[in-house]
Amino acid sequence: MTINFETSPERYHHWKLSIQGATASLAMDVQEEETINEGYKLKLNSYDLGVDIELADAVQRLRFEHPEVKVVVITSLKPRIFCAGANIYMLGTASHAWKVNFCKFTNETRCAIEDASHNSGQRYIAALNGTASGGGYELAIACDEIYLVEDGNSAVSLPEVPLLGVLPGTGGLTRLVDKRKVRRDRADVFSTLAEGLKGKRAKEWRLIDDYFPTTKFQSSIDARVKEVVETGPKLEAIGIKLNPLQVEVTDDRRQYKYIGVKLHREKRVADLTLRAPEADLPTEPDDIQALGDSYWALQAYRELDDALLHLRVNEPEIGLVCLRTAGDIANLLAVDETLAAHREHWLIREIILHMARVLRRLDLTAKSFFAILEPGSCFAGNLLEFALAADRTYMLNDPSQVVEIATSSLNAGAFPMSNGLTRLQSRFLANPESADDVLAHQGRFNTESADAAGLITAAPDELDWDDEIRLAIEERTSLSPDALTGMEASLRFAGPETLDTKIFGRLTAWQNWIFQRPNAVGEDGALTNYGKPTQAKFDYRRT
């Protein structure tokens, strides 16, 4: 089965997105039977990947299609239940790889909510009209504010440890102590308390911002929404439509307009080629707005995002992606110049933020990336980020042919990594001035000057090129895929740590470990036995 990551509000099964002026309501109403896989029902607003694909789509559309929205209320249409979290039977029956990819995507979606809040001024309010447990509370904690109904029953909880023997791994543990700064001993009690906490104590422990009795719940949320809407300037922007992507699919190829993926499954390699923009694209925001989602910088990166998600979930055996580019550096730099000149315009800002998110998706993809810089390639400006994001960068050294790369001002900070640094800063931790030197460099780099500037890994000459690339690819794809995942996750994110890197690094790695442990997923494991008449039996040796 091929998972499709594209959707749109009129196709949602599980969410109702409605907009009223500057306020959006994103209401969860999961349809039990509408599962992405077989063998379970999505009871009590529990979710699977399909539910989260819709949420991710809504968060994205709110930014591009509804820039007038200043506050997004996430709530539920089911009585007395907000959300029960990831569906446990789905987790219990899913393969290890599926669990890991599912958690990664849901984590990225929650980070996207925080990105919208921090960078686009769309404030997220979790209106918990019923119990939020596990991933349900983790969704709430990704919002800016959390309000819980006081009905004598509704609680927030993280029951993963006591009930399932796994972690609240969709950011829950990290956001508890690092975002909401819950005292660690209280976080400990809360994370082992299956029934969770209600009203007063939940507020006192910083788990929620406030609680309201049932009769006053809606009016209190409305009042808070009004308050937020009335703060700051009114947003007059009119959105653009995100249309479905067009992609031609054959057995070994996915061809979008600007992105092409060619699969060499027998070699476990894919070529991913990014095509640079055409000449003479508009330079004024109004004209770009008229182009809408067909403007290169938006379309190419939306296509890329889809291609990356496809490779992750639908092509698990592809271990190495060769990043290639094609096109005219001048055209690419012209786009970057336009983007840089109009960063304050809402649409340009959103386009840049989207590019940054897609690049972070690439950083977080558990596949190796080699960037291949050849005649005709266009690793410049925003596309240079791909060379910097790659695990290695090979650039042909042939004085008889033109192979060039170039920076734009966008490389100086428009596309921060999860660790908060630019990819140039992450590259040159030992010599921070080298990053400045690269940005100050006049004109393009040829292979020699790129090598001297520290921008490439290797520069084989034309005699060695084919063999060296082939050998490097063969060698890479022969290595243990698990060791590579751990290695790349360690080497890609040097320097400072942030909430995001903690979630994708430490928390995820622990969860992945637990997802392999017999105490969770073995025959006697807690996840395996949840909801069955049988009981989990633990090997109690601490590790």
Add this chain to the structure above:
Amino acid sequence: MTINFETSPERYHHWKLSIQGATASLAMDVQEEETINEGYKLKLNSYDLGVDIELADAVQRLRFEHPEVKVVVITSLKPRIFCAGANIYMLGTASHAWKVNFCKFTNETRCAIEDASHNSGQRYIAALNGTASGGGYELAIACDEIYLVEDGNSAVSLPEVPLLGVLPGTGGLTRLVDKRKVRRDRADVFSTLAEGLKGKRAKEWRLIDDYFPTTKFQSSIDARVKEVVETGPKLEAIGIKLNPLQVEVTDDRRQYKYIGVKLHREKRVADLTLRAPEADLPTEPDDIQALGDSYWALQAYRELDDALLHLRVNEPEIGLVCLRTAGDIANLLAVDETLAAHREHWLIREIILHMARVLRRLDLTAKSFFAILEPGSCFAGNLLEFALAADRTYMLNDPSQVVEIATSSLNAGAFPMSNGLTRLQSRFLANPESADDVLAHQGRFNTESADAAGLITAAPDELDWDDEIRLAIEERTSLSPDALTGMEASLRFAGPETLDTKIFGRLTAWQNWIFQRPNAVGEDGALTNYGKPTQAKFDYRRT
């Protein structure tokens, strides 16, 4: 088999420690047959836990017994080989829990080397007179300077990923990019290159500091040592002897002078009781030096360190440790006052640094800790750190009995956690001023004021006390030990990340995951098949 963590130089099998003035030489000469377990030989200066226990002992003794030492040269007595790293056959046959505990201890030892360098002015030089591979290079990279012989053969390498399908998990990957700040693409190439790199390129890539031809190797090291020794003031201090600890062992008890461990194996619980100092301990450094290792602050923490290591390795089924204290708060605070007043004295400095290391060992121990504050307990000053380090703290609320806690000035920064914060700062991330308020508080806290100050988790009254503690213990020990390990590792270290927390968090978690994966440890796994005629066969799906 019970592992004993105590040793001393005259009992070393694998290391030769020699001192000449301000220079120490710590030379590795691993005896193949002297293994801590059965079934493998320690060829090529490869190591197992036994080898590392001696190294940890040497690093510790250098600080207490040889404060005159300003530079420690780590080298090998074997020709053409520095160290081949952790023994692969040992890793291939060890249980998961053994591998994890082994790696944790070796990581702590390497952090202790860095602690000695940063805080005690003992500079570590790795004199690689031969190849340093895997853990051998990870030992070098924990030193301040790395020099490699240029003999046409010797190299530094991290062959774990290409040869074994696991990570260089003893800090290697993290120190590559975060300590030595090797460019990430070069780190990627290096970490997949089984044969490693030599001389010129190794230096260019920042993997080593310099290389010297065989004939000039020793003289170049000597010259560098001389340079370091001649820098800064001569250290006139005369060390103290660290004598063997005295411990009475019965089946369910380990009784040291100040530390007692009582095991309730059927309940998977241990009581660990720390006894406060006697009255009227000396207050002058010279008198403390005369007491030597029998001075309370040193003896109690050495005993505690031994008890913690014992619990980790020899009592894996103990999941929860109840931390208890006994004694007079006034005596405890008097010791802290003495320590604080003489922090500049070398021995007092070393005693405090040692206490800090032991407390960090506790933070990093994969067992739950509950601190139990009752009448007669003495959670004050340095012993208050145990209440702050615990996952939860229970304090009896009985106005008819005296239950008190108190701070000393040492709680303000003498015992940093791995994240660089004090335990008070880590506790009060939401309200940093609360940490200051606690330190500014006049006099002792009773249960009510401790609760109000946020210092305790729960304060059951005398009617509920026994039941509440019993239930909390029963509940904790019923949970999945793996989920608890991941949860505690996440909740204990909020706030900033450091090299240490990255190593014990992200890197270790990824390694533990890989140590569970069939691609490493399964029948067809790379670790299982290393050195056998059979070949590893991978499931190439990326996760």
